[in-house]
Amino acid sequence: MVARYELIADELRDEILSGAHPVGSQLPSEAELAGRFRAARGTVRQAVAVLAAEGLVGSRQGARRIVLGNARSQSFAELHSFAQWARANGHRFGGQVIEQRRRPASAAECARLGGGEVLEVLRLRSLEGEPVLVERTVYAGWVAAAVETLPPGCESVTEALYDSIGLVFAYGEHLIDAVPANTRDADLLGVRRGSPLLRQRRTTTTHEGRPVETSDDRYRAGSVAFSIRNSIGANPLVRQAGDLRFWP
Amino acid sequence: MVARYELIADELRDEILSGAHPVGSQLPSEAELAGRFRAARGTVRQAVAVLAAEGLVGSRQGARRIVLGNARSQSFAELHSFAQWARANGHRFGGQVIEQRRRPASAAECARLGGGEVLEVLRLRSLEGEPVLVERTVYAGWVAAAVETLPPGCESVTEALYDSIGLVFAYGEHLIDAVPANTRDADLLGVRRGSPLLRQRRTTTTHEGRPVETSDDRYRAGSVAFSIRNSIGANPLVRQAGDLRFWP
DNA sequence: TAGTGGTCTAGACCACGGT
DNA sequence: CCGTGGTCTAGACCACTAG
Numbered sequence: 001m002v003a004r005y006e007l008i009a010d011e012l013r014d015e016i017l018s019g020a021h022p023v024g025s026q027l028p029s030e031a032e033l034a035g036r037f038r039a040a041r042g043t044v045r046q047a048v049a050v051l052a053a054e055g056l057v058g059s060r061q062g063a064r065r066i067v068l069g070n071a072r073s074q075s076f077a078e079l080h081s082f083a084q085w086a087r088a089n090g091h092r093f094g095g096q097v098i099e100q101r102r103r104p105a106s107a108a109e110c111a112r113l114g115g116g117e118v119l120e121v122l123r124l125r126s127l128e129g130e131p132v133l134v135e136r137t138v139y140a141g142w143v144a145a146a147v148e149t150l151p152p153g154c155e156s157v158t159e160a161l162y163d164s165i166g167l168v169f170a171y172g173e174h175l176i177d178a179v180p181a182n183t184r185d186a187d188l189l190g191v192r193r194g195s196p197l198l199r200q201r202r203t204t205t206t207h208e209g210r211p212v213e214t215s216d217d218r219y220r221a222g223s224v225a226f227s228i229r230n231s232i233g234a235n236p237l238v239r240q241a242g243d244l245r246f247w248p
Numbered sequence: 249m250v251a252r253y254e255l256i257a258d259e260l261r262d263e264i265l266s267g268a269h270p271v272g273s274q275l276p277s278e279a280e281l282a283g284r285f286r287a288a289r290g291t292v293r294q295a296v297a298v299l300a301a302e303g304l305v306g307s308r309q310g311a312r313r314i315v316l317g318n319a320r321s322q323s324f325a326e327l328h329s330f331a332q333w334a335r336a337n338g339h340r341f342g343g344q345v346i347e348q349r350r351r352p353a354s355a356a357e358c359a360r361l362g363g364g365e366v367l368e369v370l371r372l373r374s375l376e377g378e379p380v381l382v383e384r385t386v387y388a389g390w391v392a393a394a395v396e397t398l399p400p401g402c403e404s405v406t407e408a409l410y411d412s413i414g415l416v417f418a419y420g421e422h423l424i425d426a427v428p429a430n431t432r433d434a435d436l437l438g439v440r441r442g443s444p445l446l447r448q449r450r451t452t453t454t455h456e457g458r459p460v461e462t463s464d465d466r467y468r469a470g471s472v473a474f475s476i477r478n479s480i481g482a483n484p485l486v487r488q489a490g491d492l493r494f495w496p
Numbered sequence: 497t498a499g500t501g502g503t504c505t506a507g508a509c510c511a512c513g514g515t
Numbered sequence: 516c517c518g519t520g521g522t523c524t525a526g527a528c529c530a531c532t533a534g
Contacts, residue, residue, distance in 0.1 A: 001530075003503060024457045029519060040505045045520085058419050058457065061520050062512035066457045068419055170479060171306050171316055177473035178426035178446035196444035196469075198426035209272045209306065209314045221444075225425035228476070231418060249511070251522060277500060288524045293501085309501050310531030502530075510522075 008037050008047035016056055016067055027057060027065040055229030069229070080169045080204060082125055082133060082217075083156030095125040097152040098188070102144060109138055112203050113211045119144035124188050131189050132223035134197075137215040143167065170207040176200050176226060179218065189220045196221040256285050256295035264304055265318055275305060275313040303477030317477070328417045328452060330373055330381060330465075331404030343373040345400040346436070350392060357386055360451050361459045367392035372436050379437050380471035382445075385463040391415065418455040424448050424474060427466065437468045444469040 012033075015021055028036070033044045048065060051057045059065040086093035099122040105115050118138050125133040139147050146165045147157070154160050161167040179199045186193040197218040204212045260281075263269055276284070281292045296313060299305045307313040334341035347370040353363050366386050373381040387395050394413045395405070402408050409415040427447045434441040445466040452460045 005503080031519085040507095042506090043504060046503080055419075055421070058455065059520070060418075060455050060513085062518085063455075063514080064519065066455075068453070068457050069421070171303075172478055173303070173317070174476045174478070175473045176424060176446075176476070178444040178467075178469045180444050180469065194443065196426040196428050196442075198424075198446075205316070207306065207308050207311075207314075209316050219426075221426045221428065225423045226474075228422045228424070230420055230422070253522080279500085288526095289501095290525090291523055294522080307501070308531085310499085311533075312500065498532105498534090500530100500532075503528085505527080506525095508522100508524080511520090513517105513519075515516080515518105 004037075004039060005043050005046035005050065008033070008039065008044060009050040011037075012047060012051060013054070013056065016051070021067045023067050023069060025067050027067065029064060052231075055231075058231055080172055080202070081156060081158040082135075084158065086127060092128050093126060093155075094129075095123055095153065095155060097154075098122045098124055100148070105138075105141075109214065112214050113138065113140040116141040117144065119147055121147065127223060130223075132220045134185050134188050134218045135215060136217075137213050139213045140211055143212055167212065168207060169204045169212060171209070172202050172204045174200055174202045181218070185218055189218075191220060198224065198226075200226075252287060253291050253294035253298065256281070256287065256292060257298040259285075260295060260299060261302075261304065264299070264315055267318070269315045271315050271318055273315050275315065277312060300479075303479075306479060328420055328450070329404060329406040330383075332406065334375060340376050341374060341403075342377075343371055343401065343403060345402075346370045346372055348396070353386075353389075357462065360462050361386065361388040364389040365392065367395055369395065375471060378471075380468045382433050382436050382466045383463060384465075385461050387461045388459055391460055415460065416455060417452045417460060419457070420450050420452045422448055422450045429466070433466055437466075439468060446472065446474075448474075 012027070021027060027033075027048070030041050030044050030048070033039075033047075034041045037044065048057060048059070052059060052065075056067065056069055057065045058068050083093065083095070100119070102117055102119050105113060105118045109115075109118055118141060121135075121137045121139070123135040123137070124131055125135060127133075143161065143165075146161055146167070149164070150157065150160050158169055177199050179197050180194040181189065181191055181197050183193055185191075185197060186195065189197075191197075198221060200217045200219070201215065202217070203214045206212060260269075260275070269275060275281075275296070278289050278292050278296075281287075281295075282289045285292065296305060296307070300307060300313075304315065304317055305313045306316050331341065331343070348367070350365055350367050353361060353366045357363075357366055366389060369383075369385045369387070371383040371385070372379055373383060375381075391409065391413075394409055394415070397412070398405060398408050406417055425447050427445050428442040429437065429439055429445050431441055433439075433445060434443065437445075439445075446469060448465045448467070449463065450465070451462045454460060
């Protein structure tokens with residue numbers, strides 16, 4: 001079942017991306033759109049809220065909505081999944097487990113994952129055949145068994161865990177900064193020790209708010225960037241801090 | 249004029265932050281909240297959408313909303329303003345213009361800012377007395393004059409430009425990655441050449457979609473991080489990729 | 497099956513922008 | 516001033532979750 005407002009949003013998005021509404025131009029008014037799509041004004045507002053959340057249009061009280069961009073932003077919850085991002089963008093990618101072991105949770109991990117035993121996995125992932133990412137992931141005890149059954153060359157852990165135990169990575173918090181490569185990082189990525197890496201630390205939970213994993217991912221400089229769109233003075237329908245996507 | 253849903257959101261947020269709704273617990277149903285606040289269901293939904301956009305609660309059809317976090321996220325459009333972020337977080341900060349000159353726009357800048365002459369400014373900014381940020385900003389020709397009248401030690405360019413010509417930085421697009429410090433960066437920040445910097449490239453526009461500036465900001469590693477909260481499978485009211493804030 | 501959130505409607509009033 | 520988007524209401528139906 002696809003919602004009406006999604007269909008309207010899709011149609012408007014296509015018009016924007018195709019150039020029918022150039023960047024800087026005004027969108028039709030809500031009343032006009034409501035008439036055109038034979039929908040209530042509220043439904044149209046939901047549709048344009050989608051576009052606003054994608055950073056395609058902006059709005060302010062009293063003036064017509066304005067087209068801000070015409071680049072497809074890949075709406076990424078795939079911030080969690082290297083594989084899903086790489087596939088969606090047509091990249092050749094791979095991955096390999098380097099190390100994997102169970103151990104007791106540290107104090108910090110107890111706070112984030114809920115204590116007990118955890119599973120620590122070190123993965124090296126590549127893009128177009130080049131190693132670009134060192135992933136150090138710590139899984140909560142209750143998913144450890146499922147992760148251990150995955151093949152070492154598993155392409156997408158996210159998808160595999162969904163298929164095997166129906167696990168959905170629903171919410172995430174991410175910290176992004178820069179760090180120097182340590183000896184191990186440097187060795188795995190083929191860069192010099194101390195050279196810049198883009199680090200993404202994240203904690204992921206299920207729909208129920210149950211913590212699944214925390215991870216420390218380090219990208220070789222120049223391989224990817226994070227892209228964010230945001231706006232000020234937006235109302236909550238629009239309040240989005242921005243869509244977020246990887247950038248090759 | 250403060251909207252009703254904002255007041256409701258404020259009250260619920262306070263309850264969450266104060267621990268009345270612990271992380272992992274369920275929020276009251278929309279119907280209950282509507283009764284309690286004597287508001288229509290739609291208004292209550294707007295209020296909880298605010299909290300969802302802040303990453304405090306999550307939701308899924310059929311189940312009650314769940315409390316995901318209890319940390320205040322400083323809802324940052326202030327991603328644009330080092331001064332506003334630093335002040336809001338109680339940091340001691342400063343800034344100084346190192347270089348400033350007019351020059352013709354490059355080809356790339358023409359595309360982003362609209363051509364003609366531009367104003368290039370190099371600023372060094374500090375936190376707690378330590379230099380942490382090298383800011384290379386290119387202003388569009390139409391704001392150049394206003395920027396040139398600012399004192400070299402101006403704390404907040406964003407605020408100063410609002411006060412002087414009513415300019416509002418409304419929309420931004422940001423690219424975040426890691427780069428090695430070049431000789432100049434290293435010299436200004438007091439780090440070794442080649443050491444990691446966190447880079448934020450941004451383009452900012454007005455409410456009307458008119459480009460104002462593009463900037464290349466480089467943070468010393470360890471001084472700040474970017475924090476993002478996001479969710480999957482969210483509906484557009486909630487679709488926010490996440491609030492975004494600096495992190496000391 | 498009952499309760500919950502997601503969608504949609506139709507109408508009202510208000511604050512703001514531009515003329 | 517008019518047109519626009521922002522807020523709010525009241526009610527309806529549906530899809531989903533959970534017991």
